[in-house]
Amino acid sequence: xxxxxxxGALLTALTATSAFAQAIKLADVAELSGxxxxxxxxxxxxxxxxxxxxxxxxxxxxxxxxxxxxxxQSNPGVARAQVQKALDAEPYVLLGPGxxxxxxxxxxxxxxxxxxxxxxxxxxxxxxxxxxxxxxxxFGQQSSMPKVAKYIHDDxxxxxxxxxxxxxxxxxGGRDMVTKELERLGSKVVADLSTEAGQADFAADVGKIKAAxxxxxxxxxxxxxxxxxxxxLKRQGVTAPLMGETTLxxxxxxxxxxxxxxxxxxxxxxxxxxxxxxxxxxxxxxSKKYNYVPDHNGLKGYLAVYMVKATTEKMGKVDxxxxxxxxxxxxxxxxxxxxxxxxxxxxxxxxxxxxxFLVEVVEGKQVVKQVLPKVK
Amino acid sequence: MTGFAKPLKIxxxxxxxxxxxxxPMNFNRYGLFILSQWAVMSIAAMGLxxxxxxxxxxxxxQGAFVGIGAYAAAxxxxxxxxxxAAILVAIVLSFAVGWVLGYPALRVQHHYLAFVTxxxxxxxxxxxxxxxxxxxxxxxxxxxxxxxxFGIATNKPLxxxxxxxxxxxxVSLAVWWLIRSPWGRAFMxxxxxxLRAQSLGIDTRRYTLMAFxxxxxxxxxxxxxxxxxxxxxxxxxxxxxxxxxLLMMVIVGGAGFYFGPFxxxxxxxxxxxxxxxxxxxxxxxxxxxxxxxxxWSPTGILGILDRYLAERRTKAASALRAVAxxxxxxxx
Amino acid sequence: MxxxxxxxxxxxxxxAIYALVAVGFTxxxxxxxxxxFAQGEFVMLPAFLMLAAMHxxxxxxxxxxxxxxxxxxxxxxxxxxxxVDPMMRHxxxxxxxxxxxxxxxxxxxxxxxxxAEASPFPSIVPTGDVSIFGHAVSLQSIGVLIVAxxxxxxxTTLLNRTxxxxxxxxxxQNPTVARIIGVPVERMILLTFLINxxxxxxxxxxxxxxxxxxxxxxxxxxxxxxxxAIVGGFNQVRGAIAGGLLIGVLDxxxxxYVSTQYRAAVPMIFLIAVILFRPQGLLGRAEERTV
Numbered sequence: 001x002x003x004x005x006x007x008g009a010l011l012t013a014l015t016a017t018s019a020f021a022q023a024i025k026l027a028d029v030a031e032l033s034g035x036x037x038x039x040x041x042x043x044x045x046x047x048x049x050x051x052x053x054x055x056x057x058x059x060x061x062x063x064x065x066x067x068x069x070x071x072x073q074s075n076p077g078v079a080r081a082q083v084q085k086a087l088d089a090e091p092y093v094l095l096g097p098g099x100x101x102x103x104x105x106x107x108x109x110x111x112x113x114x115x116x117x118x119x120x121x122x123x124x125x126x127x128x129x130x131x132x133x134x135x136x137x138x139f140g141q142q143s144s145m146p147k148v149a150k151y152i153h154d155d156x157x158x159x160x161x162x163x164x165x166x167x168x169x170x171x172x173g174g175r176d177m178v179t180k181e182l183e184r185l186g187s188k189v190v191a192d193l194s195t196e197a198g199q200a201d202f203a204a205d206v207g208k209i210k211a212a213x214x215x216x217x218x219x220x221x222x223x224x225x226x227x228x229x230x231x232x233l234k235r236q237g238v239t240a241p242l243m244g245e246t247t248l249x250x251x252x253x254x255x256x257x258x259x260x261x262x263x264x265x266x267x268x269x270x271x272x273x274x275x276x277x278x279x280x281x282x283x284x285x286x287s288k289k290y291n292y293v294p295d296h297n298g299l300k301g302y303l304a305v306y307m308v309k310a311t312t313e314k315m316g317k318v319d320x321x322x323x324x325x326x327x328x329x330x331x332x333x334x335x336x337x338x339x340x341x342x343x344x345x346x347x348x349x350x351x352x353x354x355x356x357f358l359v360e361v362v363e364g365k366q367v368v369k370q371v372l373p374k375v376k
Numbered sequence: 377m378t379g380f381a382k383p384l385k386i387x388x389x390x391x392x393x394x395x396x397x398x399x400p401m402n403f404n405r406y407g408l409f410i411l412s413q414w415a416v417m418s419i420a421a422m423g424l425x426x427x428x429x430x431x432x433x434x435x436x437x438q439g440a441f442v443g444i445g446a447y448a449a450a451x452x453x454x455x456x457x458x459x460x461a462a463i464l465v466a467i468v469l470s471f472a473v474g475w476v477l478g479y480p481a482l483r484v485q486h487h488y489l490a491f492v493t494x495x496x497x498x499x500x501x502x503x504x505x506x507x508x509x510x511x512x513x514x515x516x517x518x519x520x521x522x523x524x525x526f527g528i529a530t531n532k533p534l535x536x537x538x539x540x541x542x543x544x545x546x547v548s549l550a551v552w553w554l555i556r557s558p559w560g561r562a563f564m565x566x567x568x569x570x571l572r573a574q575s576l577g578i579d580t581r582r583y584t585l586m587a588f589x590x591x592x593x594x595x596x597x598x599x600x601x602x603x604x605x606x607x608x609x610x611x612x613x614x615x616x617x618x619x620x621x622l623l624m625m626v627i628v629g630g631a632g633f634y635f636g637p638f639x640x641x642x643x644x645x646x647x648x649x650x651x652x653x654x655x656x657x658x659x660x661x662x663x664x665x666x667x668x669x670x671x672w673s674p675t676g677i678l679g680i681l682d683r684y685l686a687e688r689r690t691k692a693a694s695a696l697r698a699v700a701x702x703x704x705x706x707x708x
Numbered sequence: 709m710x711x712x713x714x715x716x717x718x719x720x721x722x723x724a725i726y727a728l729v730a731v732g733f734t735x736x737x738x739x740x741x742x743x744x745f746a747q748g749e750f751v752m753l754p755a756f757l758m759l760a761a762m763h764x765x766x767x768x769x770x771x772x773x774x775x776x777x778x779x780x781x782x783x784x785x786x787x788x789x790x791x792v793d794p795m796m797r798h799x800x801x802x803x804x805x806x807x808x809x810x811x812x813x814x815x816x817x818x819x820x821x822x823x824a825e826a827s828p829f830p831s832i833v834p835t836g837d838v839s840i841f842g843h844a845v846s847l848q849s850i851g852v853l854i855v856a857x858x859x860x861x862x863x864t865t866l867l868n869r870t871x872x873x874x875x876x877x878x879x880x881q882n883p884t885v886a887r888i889i890g891v892p893v894e895r896m897i898l899l900t901f902l903i904n905x906x907x908x909x910x911x912x913x914x915x916x917x918x919x920x921x922x923x924x925x926x927x928x929x930x931x932x933x934x935x936x937a938i939v940g941g942f943n944q945v946r947g948a949i950a951g952g953l954l955i956g957v958l959d960x961x962x963x964x965y966v967s968t969q970y971r972a973a974v975p976m977i978f979l980i981a982v983i984l985f986r987p988q989g990l991l992g993r994a995e996e997r998t999v
Binding site: 428434480481483484488491492494495496498499502505506616620623624627628631656657659660662663664666667670671674675676 | 812969
Binding site: 033077104 | 602606609649
């Protein structure tokens with residue numbers, strides 16, 4: 001213990017002379033094993049890619065970025081330990097976690113330490129607890145689900161809707177939000193179907209949808225399960241229009257489901273399939289480095305780092321205390337900071353506002369049907 | 377553990393206890409959290425060790441009992457009840473559920489308890505997740521308060537570590553007493569030779585059931601501490617893999633050894649943390665380490681030590697058994 | 709009514725997958741009292757071995773052969789010699805725990821050295837549906853079911869009708885006596901491990917196109933197969949088929965008629981009922997030796 005302290009002190013003394021060239025330290029805690037491993041690995045890869053790019057171009061304000069990754073095992077208790085460890089090392093900004101439960105348990109710790117936390121969780125309540133240090137990298141479900149419900153009610157003209165969701169905190173949150181909105185608009189939820197993560201057999205669920213005979217089906221599952229239910233819907237001959245989110249109509253789902261994906265529609269807040277040149281370029285860079293096409297979590301991790309860069313450059317100095325204050329209300333334009341990919345504005349609660357799209361799968365390709373503008 | 381001279385053992389024990397109290401005082405918050413986790417897991421593993429190591433029953437539901445305790449504590453303390461009351465409820469609840477669960481399984485055949493507890497583990501997870509009115513469902517329960525003990529707030533990591541350590545000490549003493557009581561000797565007689573135990577007039581089913589229910593109750597205690605430790609719970613940490621982890625702790629530490637669970641929990645909680653410097657490889661290396669350890673000594677860490685003392689121990693055990701027998705006879 | 713038919717067919721299709729995984733499970737238990745908690749991961753791994761061979765440029769058929777051979781070396785021979793042999797004499801539990809650690813190790817290794825992403829996997833059975841009484845049934849599912857039944861019929865014939873099988877049974881039931889009458893017990897046990905490795909490789913080949921090649925896909929499979937094996941009868945190979953199919957169908961019926969949120973509960977309650985009323989499993993014999 002003592003010897004490491006002394007070595008540490010020695011190192012600090014040695015590097016103190018060149019303090020201005022010291023690296024800016026970020027800490028990432030993500031789901032790198034357990035149920036969220038795919039989510040967390042995408043997030044981590046996105047972060048690494050962004051940091052590599054930024055450092056290759058000289059860093060932020062002349063200083064390099066450095067990140068440590070820690071695995072939360074998709075378990076809130078472990079996430080708490082790892083965030084505590086990260087905070088004990090006094091990072092500039094904390095990145096992650098991605099699971100809403102893990103965010104809930106760690107957000108008070110970061111706030112207490114006065115360190116900004118840029119996370120991947122999408123549950124509505126996260127930014128509604130008055131935390132002044134918490135920021136999203138994607139739409140919260142309270143901003144995406146009303147758009148989905150509105151589309152189902154206004155454009156699909158559905159009076160009755162079946163809602164299929166995956167029973168984890170991602171799926172449950174979306175289901176609660178969309179059900180509330182649909183009922184507010186006057187569409188009735190006639191089938192409410194919970195499914196399991198990793199479920200292979202959707203015959204019973206699709207059978208129930210068939211029996212309920214809804215005007216539209218809202219599907220809110222992970223990519224792999226989305227592909228399976230699309231196949232089963234086709235097999236059992238369900239013809240009601242399908243509506244979902246990024247996870248229903250992403251390129252990966254289309255690949256896995258084949259022509260069963262045709263006709264599915266979705267609201268896309270953040271996707272590597274978005275018809276934006278910067279995003280297409282990102283996708284190319286990412287696939288080249290990691291040999292696979294990222295999902296939206298890869299984008300979130302990438303954006304998190306560019307949020308750090310843009311905010312720091314806006315402040316003109318590396319100041320962890322002022323970071324959160326500066327990011328609140330900040331608008332970052334893609335023209336000024338290409339890494340942010342699309343113009344984005346952060347609200348006072350840490351929520352995100354930007355353009356989004358309504359997409360339909362036509363003959364195995366995504367076609368943009370509508371561009372939904374920023375709210376403000 | 378009979379190899380050392382008694383004063384030496386006492387001195388060693390006191391040194392370890394003093395170390396556990398004094399050394400963490402200058403730990404950072406992360407170190408204290410991990411150490412508290414170790415204390416909590418030791419309690420749960422000690423319960424399972426009672427079921428498995430002393431009574432010879434495999435339970436694959438210890439994680440579910442930790443969950444029951446955690447939810448009891450989370451629900452009660454967020455509604456204003458004090459933590460000791462919640463711990464009491466956790467004990468009673470886990471004990472009762474354990475009893476009801478074990479009763480039919482042990483009626484049929486000895487080792488079917490393992491399969492029944494496996495099923496129960498999944499059922500408990502589903503109840504935690506689906507009964508949102510009570511458990512908050514997948515959203516879980518946040519803002520679980522930490523208790524005031526004798527008027528002292530334990531919000532900070534160090535005081536709460538002492539709460540965990542203190543509970544661990546109380547549980548350890550209680551278990552120490554239990555396994556030296558006629559009950560504990562009956563448990564051991566059951567494990568060594570159930571048929572003979574029965575012929576000696578021990579009501580095997582009742583004692584086995586008792587061991588399982590008491591072990592489960594200790595799982596409940598661990599859970600009741602886990603909730604205020606993380607201050608947030610959701611169903612996921614209490615699924616089957618926690619039960620399997622706890623089983624691993626007991627076996628790796630040395631099933632049936634009093635100090636086995638402490639060492640097993642140390643391996644399961646601290647070893648992955650030490651290996652984290654290898655980043656993506658840490659869990660893989662942890663798995664390999666556990667396998668190597670078991671290949672080296674299938675009876676766990678303490679089994680290695682025990683191998684050298686095997687002969688003396690058998691003699692002592694048979695003497696103990698004789699004493700247990702006579703005590704039980706006189707008790708009846 | 710037509711809905712019920714769809715449910716049954718889909719349930720049988722999923723159940724056949726569980727059955728195929730459960731067969732090897734019961735085999736290992738019978739011959740060496742090994743409870744393999746890594747059985748699900750054993751099914752996950754061969755697909756990655758095949759994918760790796762294909763990435764290295766091998767055609768699909770060669771990748772299959774290489775994958776099966778490598779599986780038999782790693783998951784058969786290697787598993788037996790490195791993990792089972794040193795621990796077999798020490799009872800069921802240490803080995804069971806070691807296989808849990810092995811499961812973690814295999815998952816992490818695949819995630820680290822391959823990918824955390826799910827990869828598509830080519831199907832040897834043509835994809836697509838056939839129509840049976842006007843209901844679409846996937847060809848892949850039919851393929852899995854046929855192979856599962858063939859595997860059990862083959863194994864049962866081997867065990868009951870051939871002298872090799874009789875030697876294996878003798879080795880399993882009473883190794884000491886078997887040794888005295890000249891049965892090469894060690895070789896017989898090794899053989900069952902090789903057969904299990906072959907079966908999991910086969911299962912991997914058939915199941916992965918449906919489940920996708922993913923490091924975590926063994927978790928659900930392994931647990932379902934374990935439950936299926938207990939329900940069917942841990943000590944009978946054909947019990948695995950009955951247990952697997954039953955669990956698959958029950959799961960679907962539960963989702964349709966009980967509750968989607970509690971669908972996983974129904975097989976568990978059924979499991980408890982089986983233990984209470986027919987502890988040796990539906991097709992199992994009463995246990996010949998205790999654990």
